[in-house]
Amino acid sequence: MDLTEQINQLEADLQELGTLLEKAERKRVQELLKQEQKKVEKEIAVKRQQKEQQARREADPSAASKATYTVKITNYAWDQSDKFVKIYLTLKDVNKIPSENVEVNFTENSFSVLVKDLGGKNHQMTVLNLLYPIDEKDSYKKIKTDMVLIMCKKQAIKKWECLTKVEKQAKDKDKPAVEENADPSDGLMRMLKKIYSEGDDEMKRTINKAWSESQEKKVRGGDMMDL
Incomplete structure (x- = not known):
């Protein structure tokens, strides 16, 4: 076949x-x-x-x-407006090749880029599982000096935390778990310990003084801690 x-x-x-x-x-x-x-x-x-x-x-x-070989596009950045997510692909001299050599395909949850015969190579990028759906019909590309700008039209006016669901899952996994019945004072103590360990000598003296005063109040029947 x-x-x-x-x-x-x-x-x-x-x-x-x-x-x-x-x-x-x-x-x-x-x-x-x-x-x-x-x-x-x-x-x-x-x-x-x-x-x-x-x-x-x-x-x-x-x-x-x-023979033309294909390389992955790794040099890019992104930002957003209310209506679009914008992906900036840095490709030297991309503005000097025919515009039809830059192919961009959109689906509701992904986009792919293929830049053909640039510097003797093809350049490719595929992004799957976008964080939120896009409108593929109103999404488009722009070719600028040494750059391809991918304009992904948002289906809804919503701020994106990251580009893909995989990145979102990784960020969520890194967040510290919060126990349902955790003592609020435990969280405060962890925060103070972190500030103490990362602080300078003056910060450490301030925290030590505050802690000593809080312990004195506790002995006298005052608040457990009053910073």
Whole structure:
């Protein structure tokens, strides 16, 4: 089966998955179908890239000696406005290649970037499981000097804490657990110990003095601690 037929089969699969998703009522089934859609979409993108490379080799046999390899894009930053999440990809001279060489595909929960034939390489980035859904139809790219700007349109005006759900889970995991019946004074003591260990000599003297005074009050029947 040649690449064209493989792409056609994958596109048919994707269409059928969409039909099944419209009919699915169970949330778990919907999630499984969406995951499969993402896999098929990625496979289609890879096959299309292979087909384009094959077409270039056939059109210019000498190009085979100029094998183009793909590298991951790692140099990027992001910020946001009320309506958009903005991803900045730093790629030297990207503004000097044809704009059609910069392909960006959006889904509700992901986006992928493929910059072809820049500096003798392809540059690729795929971000899955975005923190919140985006509107793929109103999302777009901008090509600037040495930079590609990805504009992901938010479905809802909401502040994003991070870019993906995986990053959110990692942040939540790092948060200290709070026991339901914990003594509030325990938290205060932990905080004071942390300040004491990280503070300078003056800070330590201040805390020691406050602690001594609080203990004296406790002995006299006063408050347990009064800073």
